[in-house]
Amino acid sequence: LLGTTLNTHGAWIGGELLKLGLRVRRQVTVPDGEAIGDELKRALVENDVILVSGGLGPTSDDLTREETARALGLDLIEDEFAVRTIKDFFSSRNMSMAECNLKQAFLPCGADVIPNPQGTAPGVYIPPRLGEFNCAVFLLPGPPSELRPMVLNEVIPRLQALTEDGELSEMLVMKFFSVGESDFHAVLDDDLSAIAGLEVGYCARPGDIDLRLIGNKAAIAEARSLVVKNFGEKCYSEADETIEQVVVKTLSDKGMKICTAESCTGGAIAARLTDVSGASKVFDRGYVTYANSAKSDLLGVSNDDIESNGAVSEEVAAAMAEGALKDANADIAVAVTGIAGPSGGTEDKPVGTVWISIALKSGETITYKEYHSRGREIFKIVVVQRILAKVWQLIREK
């Protein structure tokens, strides 16, 4: 509400619950304090389930436990199991525990503790009818690294148990590169909207788009075959994987190794690849050659090439990729040099210009130019995304 924190919980929880066929009816953000309890009082009479996040920490502005107890008309009592889990969290890390952490063990009377392996604040589950309301309430920690595993491992199983099993919707997430949302609309909208019981959603991110198909098995299968017929070539995952996961898996399956030589992306390609568990099977080393001297020292790019063509050029990109391949003894090397901005552009090479080169052990080197002028931050994300997609296109055929 103060402009300092983006609400990423809302969208993430909405997406996860949709996979169970459950819809979020309303999402509300209120300030710390009595507004929490006031909002809960209202929500308790209108809803079947309430998920509350944040305000479970040890400090004076963490009032969610107190406000929830007030809204439900329950007392707060110290929970022995919660005391133990909090003490364990600290002792297992050889950390001393400030006394105030035990505030986090006070729960509305009769509530269940939800363990939080990622942090000190336990979650809280208040089953329906415990107070006077027929509504289940979950209190969840605020940090995404604590909230997300708790939702997946603890909340969803309880919601599944609460739900009478009707026909659940299923969801298929297909991920595409280099396709615009309007391409899908133009080609698919009429046919998809003719499929009964199908819901279609798009989620476009820089350089990437997800298509979500929601419905029963038959509707999803029909829709999927339509989508594959038209855009199958551009689909890199039907299992909600990232492009780096797909690249690492494909390289690993084929016994190939990749090497990176990055200028304008500054290590972000290597960082994305090594986000994937098992990356060490396919990635030995990467070079971040930001300065011209680094390009020549580490990759053997000739000073002549840099001086006559500029660091952002076909010649330098190709020399970077070939130098990295030679030195690293990998099967594929990817190099990138460009102008991320905001400064450094010229008339010939405006901010957003990027040269990409991919060298293969077979001797082939593919070098091409792209242009992405949407600001420094987006530039890096889009360039990395597109390079990884290009690598995947090349290696899947090998």
Add this chain to the structure above:
Amino acid sequence: LLGTTLNTHGAWIGGELLKLGLRVRRQVTVPDGEAIGDELKRALVENDVILVSGGLGPTSDDLTREETARALGLDLIEDEFAVRTIKDFFSSRNMSMAECNLKQAFLPCGADVIPNPQGTAPGVYIPPRLGEFNCAVFLLPGPPSELRPMVLNEVIPRLQALTEDGELSEMLVMKFFSVGESDFHAVLDDDLSAIAGLEVGYCARPGDIDLRLIGNKAAIAEARSLVVKNFGEKCYSEADETIEQVVVKTLSDKGMKICTAESCTGGAIAARLTDVSGASKVFDRGYVTYANSAKSDLLGVSNDDIESNGAVSEEVAAAMAEGALKDANADIAVAVTGIAGPSGGTEDKPVGTVWISIALKSGETITYKEYHSRGREIFKIVVVQRILAKVWQLIREK
């Protein structure tokens, strides 16, 4: 609500209004349809101003105008000025206008049109007391590219006119490393809560915590001096900067260059540094040495050191940093080798173990071990954050 769109309006609007000393009391997301009018009916009696975004387009699921009129008990009538602005939008772009666009000219009776130079859907302003409610309502388009200029150019001046000028709140955001939320609580809570008119908020992220002080100038100044006295050493920014921005700025001010040698962080330190515009002044090159062979080939780490101590060891971390410093001719080199997991841990060196070494041109090398066992994704974020903070601590004194 379906997980496909992140709500960026909430935080952005909250931040802009705070600059005027106005607080967002509540932020609600509801689905298309009657939920809009139902929510408005409730909000109209509780609030002074309501900003509504989205649902102003020409299609059948765009119901915000209709639902607002219903909640206010007003008729929808075609507004001549709105018709003209919509027609002008198309004619000025030499585009033909689909008839359905004129749906966007129907406004609650007595409302003002807010021009939208960025799109076809005009905004709508319904002044207080126009219906039976003493509440101003703004209807704003959904796309950020249309909403943001409309808020800045049209909404804020009207809000300033509505506001009786009291004393405006200000906000100071202080950012800290290596301080737990409970540390603040234990040391500061009593003293801070004694300051009249001060609001305190915390936002904890992996390896990082923000403290927000909100109130009048005097209250903030008093609070700040308390905080600085106790935690000043750990405060890296009072201007809402990231740690990488602070590191790049400090290096730049001191004319120093940094080099990175990364194993378990896989290029993420370099990527974070080069996210900062101007990083090229302080960063020439980085090494991503994921495999043991890369550590010896690129950084001159001896095979003996690796074999006798393991790749995740004090000796290898220090050799990586010293090798990078020598080769890169930088003033400071930072090296990191660890076990990100989920596999690769041993009894001696469990998943989460990380050795960090920082070598300085002056000849000093600082090598230390940390342990972060919160999963691969968090591991990388925390390690990078803490290394950057450590680098900043070292260089600010140079």
